[in-house]
Amino acid sequence: MTAFGRRIYLDYNASAPLLPEVREALVVALDLVGNPSSVHFEGRSARAALSRARGQIAELVGSSPENVVFTSGASEAAATCLTPNWLTAGEDVVLPRLAVLDTDHPCIRDGGRFPAATLIRLPVTADGIVDPQALEDWAHLGPGLLAITLANSETGVIQPLGPIAEICRRFAIRLVIDAVQMAGRLSISHCLEHADAVILSAHKIGGPKGTGAFVLRSDGFRPAPLILGGAQEKRQRAGTEALPLIVGFGMAAELATVRAQRHEELAVLKSYLRARLATFDESLLVNQGELALPQTLSLHHPKLRAETVQIALDLEGIAVSAGSACSSGKIGASHVLTALHRAGVRIDPDAGAIRVSFGLETSERDIETFAAAYERIWRRSVTGGNPKAA
Template sequence: MRSTKPGIEEETKLAPAKRIYLDHNAGAPLLESARQAMIDALSASGNASSVHGEGRAARQRINAARRVLAGFVGASPKAVTFTSGGSEAAMTVLTPDWHMNGKPLTFDRLLVSAVEHPCVLKGGRFAADRVETIPVDGEGLVDLGWLAHRLGEIAAAGERPFVSVMLANNETGVLQPVSEIAALTHAAHGLMHSDAVQALGKIEIDLATLGADVITLSAHKIGGPQGAGAIVRATDMISFAPLITGGGQEGYARAGTENVAAISGFAAAVEHARAEMAGWPEIAALRDRLQGAMTDFAPSVRVLSANAPRLPNTLAIAAEGLDAETAVIAFDLAGIAVSSGSACSSGKVGPSHVLAAMGLDHDMARRGLRISLGLETTADEIDRFVAEWRKVAKGLAGAQTQQDLKGDSGESRAA
């Protein structure tokens, strides 16, 4: 009887192509080193608040992680507070109630940029009528003139401002002039927070150079576990009112038993990021090649924030006639993970508040597509993406016809 099992050659033909992950800004794949660090921590017993040997061992893991993270961003370990992620970290620091040198320090107004992550746009623990929006220009950069004027008005009124502007945008990759924003804020006797979640591990971060008083971070953007984040202050002479109160964990800054495994995985991911920082220029070159290939095929495509400094891995585009939701699905079916530049709610894609703030109309703000590379992204993967892009974009204005492509070897034009 003839076997019904496929032969080796047939099995090879049937084997699905390896998926390509180009959505690193949403979350990077868990690193093996981070996974192993978590397993090691999970294999040990002990509560970090206990005084016995097992408890002290757990505490040592947390303190070691604190030193690793502090060293990576130029801070004191005492100024690091671990949280459950970037959103909790932002909610915690966006409070009008702080202390400096042990004395109360109250902020009257919160100014946030129009392109912030929703966890910052919502204003944290500031009253809604105390939150103001800083406009951005067409590239997504904060309007420094507007900010300087408004800070002057606030100071003249005898009020103290708190300013929150992200270091790198999650949709466009734009890098904000945080040091200049911090200088303006300090001149108005204010405090400045920067959401550095997207920037961590992709660009150098040094708090002394950056000028921000506090930054917030998340592990899963650099290959650490989901559910781990951190608050890092430029100095331990300033402190925030805790969001979660109860026990004395994290120096009374964040109550609740620490997630030792997630914190250990976070530290392992930070160590990996430190070791691989030199690889980002190559990824930036690959991103630029991809950008060229996409616009060569469909000249009507608009590269968002093309004239602003950006993260080395991020490319965001929009185009008339591009249905972002359909494009994401088409790429997914082809084995490629990318994302829409729009916010998702209940499975429906709506207009991106980031693109709307940059001046795109309601329709175009729904047509953003974000491709975010990782250090392991290869030129072959980009070639495969470009091949699929030609299928997705064939209906766009100016897109090349099949006759235009006749004789093309199929290799990416960027290659």
């Protein structure tokens, strides 16, 4: 526990706390006994709840409800969308090549259902955005699919969607966007103006774990299904829908639209934290460039191993991550930091970085408590506890 008797949670990028309104909607949905595919009253009631959630998620991304396909989470959505085989107007379309970014989330970076020989990982610049020349060199070789993580889960860097989409249009490249980290922090209603599919996850926006979705620009161009067996989700994803989780997801999506409008509140806390950290070490922040999430910072020091700092902070009652949640239990350098190191950033990937990510529930006192704790750890490790050595 912290000095004021409670833990401080600064790991929203791993999973955001369940919002009270979401909890209430989820609990109510537990009493819906019908299967959404059944035609009796109970089934129709379940179907109505499912349709409402579909509409709430469509509203979040500026799409139509019929273009929302529910999955078990973002990883399944990525595995579905990252396929060479798509359907348009009843005809098969083969996309022979896939490009991803070297800093992408592993569910994107690993290439989904594309054969390894057809996958390329594009390098990023020192600011963490895709190298535009590398993208253009790949794109001009012919038809293919580009998949990008719009906002990086470790650094908060946001890819410049407009210029990327322009290259895709010029060379007839299809585009899939992982908007998991950006949803609820900034508006994502523009994404389908540029992309063929957008991937979402409920628990990143205050919804329940275990459900996600991909949203298509049009159901006239859709990926070949990953899970077969039934007619659910317009045959895009077989299996009875996880109705209570989806209802919670829908409520979280509705709230995310409103919460994204409060991004300036997050930016103020981020600015405060940046200034506070600069009082003892201006070199801690990992490059973010001009575009970044308003509530994410990555901190690195070659003399501070991220896992050690994470444990020390946990003992002080503060939860942060050492890298992305999908990778933090693995041994080895962060692929994101490694890619930035290759781009010329003065960083030691083996030392790792601490990711601080917060939300609208976070207070300035929470941020100050973290900064003070981090400074104590920094002084012990870097200066030997001697303030004059700082």
